[in-house]
Amino acid sequence: MRSFLSTAVPLVLAAFSATVANAAIVEHWWNITYTTANPDGLKERRVIGVNGTWPPPVVEVTINDTLRIHTHNGLDEPTALHAHGMFQNGTGWMDGPSMVTQCPIPAGGDLTYEFNITQTGSYWIHGHYMGQYMDGLRTPFILHNSPEAYDYDEDIVVPLYDWYHDQSADNLDVFLNQYNPTGAEPVPQSGVIMDSADASFNFVPGKTYRLRLINMSGFSMFYVSIDGHDLDVIEIDGVDTVRKTQKSVYVTAAQRVSVLVTAKNSTDTNYYFRADMDTDMFDVLPEDLEYNIAAPVYYDQSHSNFSSSDDLGMASEFDDLLMNTLVPAAAVEPDHQVNLTIDFQVTTDGINRGMFNEVPYLAPKTPSLNTMLFQGNHSLEKSVYGPQSQAIILNHLDMVEIVLNNLDAGAHPFHLHGHVFQLVARGDGVFDGDRSKVDWVLDNPLQRDTVQVPAESYTIIRFRADNPGAWFFHCHIEWHLESGLAAVMIEAPDVAQQRLTLPQAFQDMCEAGGYSTTGNGAGKDGLDLSGAPNGIYLIYDGFTAKGKGAMAACIIAALIGIGTIIWYAIADPEKKAREIREAKGQ
Structure with a gap:
């Protein structure tokens, strides 16, 4: 069993089975515009679409193709696109998150995203600027293998999401x-x-269907099942898995799961595909929220005979920790450990924010990738990226272990850009460093790019730092990302400077938007970080220097007052009486 290389293992089957001769250039022209839509049938609203229509077109490619999306920003605000789950080896500037790998595309601006397809599986493309994808800027992104790891008769893409x-x-x-x-x-x-x-859905008896479940939510997790049918899991987050039969699966925000479903031989009964929201995530449960949604699975539309429900909902027994990758890869002992404690607290600006290690993320004035490539030896120092850019410096080819301790009462899906990682452990409470108490999964752990960390628990993941660049690591609940629950993995900056050259188009994009192109987190050269986004921190639980001074002054004043009262109390009462009589002229 060979060592784990995060951007290589899922590609082994694809690399040997695909042929370069079949490679194609797949081009799309996207004018990102406002339009209107009513996907839930309850209210028409303004959405963000492509070329004046909604939903945006599904993007499909095959291994070894080259994808080009010629993007025009027809909005009245900036935008950016992220191909969720792409490694972007050697093309890190195409990754998309604003102020991490690129400056956002200004209103009226143009940018072409282009990269080679070296992966296979189920992904999605979405806006990565200020919650725009929850307004509709999101679409499935399907990367076909040739041949696929499993046989089936029909491929059905099933996007799921919450709607506001x-x-x-x-x-x-x-x-x-x-x-x-x-x-x-x-x-x-x-x-x-x-x-x-x-x-x-329309099922034909005896056929086997691949359902690509893609959760494109900004907040919600779904539990998915089909009445009367088994789901055979074969892929998770673009990684082929050992086939495993389940009655239901969960898919949290940004995760993808492919299942094979074999249709029954009879047409006398129809069924329901069920997607139940995880209501534990909601602080309130509005009476008009239909949180258990369903779609009919027709074998014969001429009758309305549906089976009874066997929906497990939130009682699902699915556990991704028990899944294995199809191409085995044992876990490797880490060279470097990163400890990230997840919490939500009111900060010095009076807002309840998400944070790692008591510090919320604030975007710098220069994209972190640009800082890495243009700041020379300073790029090896985390401070150059900005005081609240949450930069974490990683050495080239280190095996990195991230310990996620979730102190929050809610679960969180965390996504690592540029990699898949191994899911090696999960447990209740806080991981205190005692590795002997952990139930490790080390033989052939699941690899994925987005992991759910349950409430008040810990999760441990590992990945190989084999992809020099700046890679966002963040909660994929969009509300939490915008509140600060994010960090940036600054991976092998010395190697990146040797291998990567930022295209001129991305430098021009920064200049067009009024952003710094080559500076540090403050938009300057070197380690002068004055003016960098800063100052939003956890409220200090104690006394500052000024507070201590004020308290000391109060104590001194109180002691003087008490002393005066005592002095008067113990003074000669006869003397005091004479003084009072004299004052009154007696």
């Missing part, structure tokens, strides 16, 4: 507000299957 009737900017204003001290997230108005309130 208000604009994301308005919801963010309510969420990131001093009048929301508990940090209660906006609750969606509905859930949507396949972009429509009228979604349905």
Whole structure:
């Protein structure tokens, strides 16, 4: 069993089975624009679409193709696109998160995203700027293998997501507000299957279907099942897995799961595909929220005979920790450990924010990738990226272990850009460093790019730092990302400077938007970080120097007052009486 290389293992089957001769250039021209839509059938609202239509087109490619998306920003605000789950080896500037790997595309601006397809599986493309994907800027991204690891008759893409009737900017204003001290997230108005309130499936007896379940939510997790049918899991987050039969699976925000479903031989009964929201995530449960959504699975539409429900909902027994990759890879002992404690607290700006290690992420004035490539030896120092850019410096080819201790009462899906990681442990409470108490999964652990960390528990992941660049690591609940629950893995900056050359188009994009192109986190050269985004921290639990001085002054004044009272009390009472009589002329 060979050592784990995060950006190589999932590609082994694809690399040997695909042929370069079949490679193609797949081009899309996207004018990102506002339009209107009503996917839940309850309210039409303004959305962000492509070329004046919504939903954006599904993007499909095959291993070894080259994808080009010629992007024009037709909005009245900046935007950026992220191909979720792509490693972007050698093309880190194409990754998309604003102020991490690129400056956002300004209103009216143009940018072409282009990269080679070296992976296979189920992914999605979404906006990575200020919650825009919750306004509709998201679409499935399917990377076909040739041949696929498993046989099936038909491939069906099944996007799932929560839906809000208000604009994301308005919801963010309510969420990131001093009048929301508990940090209660906006609750969606509905859930949507396949972009429509009228979604349905048509099964032909005896056929086997691959359902690509893609959770494109900004907040919600779904539990998925089909009445009367088994689900055979064969892929998770773009990584082929050992086939395993389940009655239901969960898919949290940004995760993908492919299942094979074999149709029954009879047409006398129809069934329901069920997607149940995880209501534990919601602070309130509105009476009008339909959180258990369903779509009919028709064998014969001429009758309305449906089976009874056997939906497990949130009682699902699915556990991704028990899944294994199809190409075995044992876990390797880590060279470097990163400890990240997850918490939500009110910060010095009066807002309840998410944070790693008591510090919320604030975007720098220069994209972190640009700082890495243009700041020479300073790029090896975390301070150059900005005081609240949450930069974590990683050495080239180190095996990195991340310990995620979740102190929050809610679960969180964490996504690592540029890699898949091994899921090696999960447990209740806080990991205190005692490795003997951990139930490790080391033989052939699951590899994925987004992991759910349950409430008040810990999760441990590992990946090989074999992809020089700047890679965002963040909670994929969009409300939490915007509140600061993020960090940036600054991976092998010395190697990146030797191998990577930032295209001129990305430098021009920064200049067009008024951003720094080559500076540090403050937009300057060197280690002068004055003016960098800073100053939003956990409220100090104790006395500052000024507070201590004020307290000392209060204590001294109190002691003087008490001393005066005591002095008067013990003074000669006869003498005092004479003084009083004399004062009155007696």
